[in-house]
Each structure stands twice: as structure tokens, then as C-alpha cells.
Amino acid sequence: MITHLHTLSGHQNPIYALANSNKTNAFFSAGNDKGVVEWSLDTMSFVKVILPVQSSVYALHTHNDLLFVAQRSGMILVYDLSEQKIKATLSYHQKGVFDIKTIAYKNEIISTGEDGNIAVWSLTDFTLLYHFPVIQNTVRTIALSKDDKEVALGCKDGIIRIYNSEDYELIRELQGHKFAVTAVQYSPDGTYLISGSRDAQLKVWNLPDYRLKENIPAHMFSVYSVVFHPTLPYFATCSQDKSIKLWDSENFKLYKILSLEKNTPGHFHSINKMIWSSDGKYLISTGDDRQVMIWEFTP
Template sequence: MNKLLIRKAGTLLGHQNPIFAVENGRVPNVIFTGGNDKGVVQWDLETMKFERILCPVSSSVYTLHMVAHSPLLAIGTRDGRAKIVHSSTAQPLAVLEHHQRPVFDIKSFETKPELILSSEDGTVSIWNTETFRLLYHFKIAEQTVRTIAISIDERWVVFGTKEGKVKLYNAKDYSFVEELPAHSMPVTSLCFSPDGRYLLTGGRDAQLNVLHTSGFSLAKTFTPHLFTVYAISYHPTLPVFATVSRDKSIKLWSSDDFRLLRIVSFERGFDSHLLSVNSMVWNTYRNQLVSVSDDKKVMVWDVEWPQSSE
């Protein structure tokens, strides 16, 4: 069998400190990155160059999220705020102030105008994306709520906590449903498969759990990395998903049977990240994977499914 083809398309340089977040823009060739710097950076994947500082920030950026059906970028920061900025005009539109501790994740719905923020304070807050008024807030855990995932049919919202718990809520009214199979250490990543069949959870225990969404029973568990699994993301069209880790590697897996397809790391001969890989995003402009790291670099990868040799 031919291997999945991976080639580095380029490295984007300019950040002076570790990068924690990356997000696609509304224009296909645009991405945004943020981290322990003084601004959110906009890059052009066509020219592979820096475009501009979209907006300044007063504290570290932990998460970036394009609000569904809008040109608005939500920026979650260490000071507990979320800044809403127009991604084209760079106009600041709102500052969501509620949490007293860092905001670690932000997600929005396709079917209703609501934005979810999760925080180190153990709570989540729900905001209206048209008025940016606070709608609800409630406690999920005693410590950090690190990550959020919304099911493909938008029936469920799942939260991952520092205690290693995975908590399932009804997305309609935010009522608690149940605790799902958990991790022995903090949950750091959550992702639903595009076909809606699976929920994947990753943790600081270096484990990846695969749950059936029909009942949320455990389908499979394995160890994809040596250290924390910081992100899980499915390719938009190929039967592939990627994971990134504190072990400095990017790994590509078959979404059909969870086989390991490729390892992208310096040790495997790639001109890759030399420190923790903190986040990634699949970009549809040229079907590329974009990864960000503690090494202050944004790396862009071409990923291609091999043609049949028959």
C-alpha cells in the first residue's frame, strides 16, 4: 500500500513567543494565529507571508474561533475575556467579560446564534452572537474546562475537564446528561467525526478514546502519542484525521479503522517542529494542514491521498 503523501509547503515566521491557537479565516487562503504575543496575526497561504496584526491583545491568546455564519473572530485570552473582532475590517465589536480565569475554548452553533466559552474557573458561559449579551452561565467542574465539542447534528455539547472527565450536555437547553468514559489525567482535546458516528477524546495521559455516539459506549482506546494529545481534527474530504502532541509530532490516522498512516516529526526526517505542537487546523485552500508550536513557528503541510497502483 502506498503511503499517505506529506510535504512541507512552508514555514511562517514572525511570532516571538509560543503559539497556542490557529484558525481559518472566511477567505480560504487566510489563517489567524495567536499565542504568548501581543497580537493576533493574519497570514496569507497563497503568498506564504505575514499580512498584518489583526488586533492587539493584552494577554496570551489561548483559543481562536470564527463565529458560524459571520466574519467575526472570537479571541479567548488568559485574562478571562473574549474579544470579538471583524476579520476583514479588524474593527473590535465586543468584549465578553464574565470569567475570572483564562478562557481556553470557544465554539459556536450553525443552527442557533449562540457562542460557548469555557474557562479555567470551571464554568462555561453562553452568549448571543447577535447582541453578544450573556445568556447563561453554569458550573461544569471544580477546575478547568479545557475543551468543547458540538456534535455534528448539534444535539449534544461535550466538555473536557482538568479532572479527566468528559461531560455530555443537551445542546438545546444545556441540561446535564451523563459522564462519559474518562481519562486518568486532564482532557485536552475533543472531536466528533464528520459522519457523526464517533466522539474522539484526547488527554494529558497520552490516550485517545473513541466513543460510539449511539449510546456513547467506548469503541476503542489507544496511545497515539508519548505525551499530551493537544488537538484532534478530521480532514474535510479525505478519510483521515490528525493528532498533535507535546511530544513534538503530528500523526495522521485512518478514519475508517484508526490505523496510523504517517508520523510527521524531526526524528522521522521531516523539517518539523522542535517543541510541543499545540494546535492545528485543516485549511481548504489547498487541502493543507497548518500546525503551530512552542517553537514560535507556523508550519503548512500538503497532504495527499496516494493514487492506486493498480
């Protein structure tokens, strides 16, 4: 079902961020290095360092021809992949930016991070439209509902805060995790929200009422990423415990554990980030061991 295909080396320090290219069969990685790297999924090899950075990169996000590079410094670089140049620098956050997402129907970008604030930017001219505080410390992750109308924020205090994207009114707070919420994702079919935490649990919240449906003891340590397959009923999780797990997204059955401790190929340090390739053929994982691993998926 899922097998190790390639390990890509080259980064000299831990890797925190991955993003697919929207134009080619390629993806980007970045972390505690001095550059953002492009890799080819056709040749399974290094392509180039596409741009240098001055501080660690905590998040990457692509939208059409644009790559957003969120840094520890609080700066967000907007890089035009077609023109191969920096188009804008977004400056508001005073501390590291941990996540950034596009709200397409409003032509807006939202960002958040260690300062506990949300910043909302125009996708047209990259001006700061507004900003507001969420909590006094870190907001780790952002998820958007299927219609982009609701925004879920995973917070350090263990609470998931749900906002209306039309006016950014706080709709509700989901309390269930004991420690910081480190991953949130809405299911592609729009029927539930799933969250992962430093408490090593996955929680499934029914939509539209956000009633707690499932509590899954998923990992031994922090859950750092939850990613749904783009077309099929599966999702993958990864953790500080150095394992990747593949789940059924309809009944939450565990299909596969990828871990050195289970005598499969795997990472030898914390796994910080995963993405599926755009066509769903590959799962891509990376972390503190400085490796990028490509896993072939055959349903």
C-alpha cells in the first residue's frame, strides 16, 4: 500500500516546511538552512535552491505562481515562481510565523505564529488589511473548511478556535486536548475536523456542530502533521515519535505504521511535516534528521 521509494539528502539542518509546486511535478522544502530547495518528482532529485533566506523557515505555502515563505524572523517572503524573483515582503509579525493559508474567495492571505496574532493580507497588492490577537502565546496551525468559510486555529493552550472567515468573528472554542494543538485539518468531504496535539491524541470533531466524535490514541509523542489524500479516503499522520501512520478517513482504521522500530524504512528523528504529491501518487515526509523521504502509494 505504501512503500519507501527514495530518500533525498542535501539539507544540512532540520527541515520544517514542505509545499507542492502548482505548476510542475515538483515540491519545495525549507527549514533551519539558508535557502528554499526545489526537488523534482520526475527524476527524484535536487533541482536548485530557488531563493536564499536570512532566518529559519517554518512554513511554505503555494498559490498559483506564488510561493509564500514564512520565517522565524516574522517576515513572509512572496516569491514569484514564474518570474523567479521576490515580489513582496510581508512585515507585521514580531516573532516566528508558523502557518499561512489562502482564502481564495476573499483574495486574502492569513498568517499566524509565535506572537499569537492573526494577520490578514491582500492577495492583490499584499497590503496588511487587518490583524487581531488570538491568545497571548503561540498559534501553531491554520485549517480552512471545504468552502473556506470557517477557519480553525490550533493553539498552544490546547484549544481549537473556530472563526468565521467573512468577518473573523470567533464562532466557538473546542476544548479537549490536554496540551498544545499542533495539527488541524478539515476532511475533504467537509464532514469533520481532525486535530492532533502534543498529548499524542487525534480528535475528530463532527461538522457542522463540532461535536467530539472520536478520540484516537494515535502516537507516543506529539502529532505534528495530518494530511488527507487528495482523492482517496485515507489520511496520514506523523509524529515526534519518528513514525508515520496511514489511516482510513471514513472509519479511522489504522492500515500501516512506517517506523524504524517496526522494521520498516523510516526517519531516525522527529518527523515535522508531510504532504501528498498533487496527483496522490506519493507521500513526502521530512524532519529533524535532515532527510526528505518519498513514499509510493498504491491503494
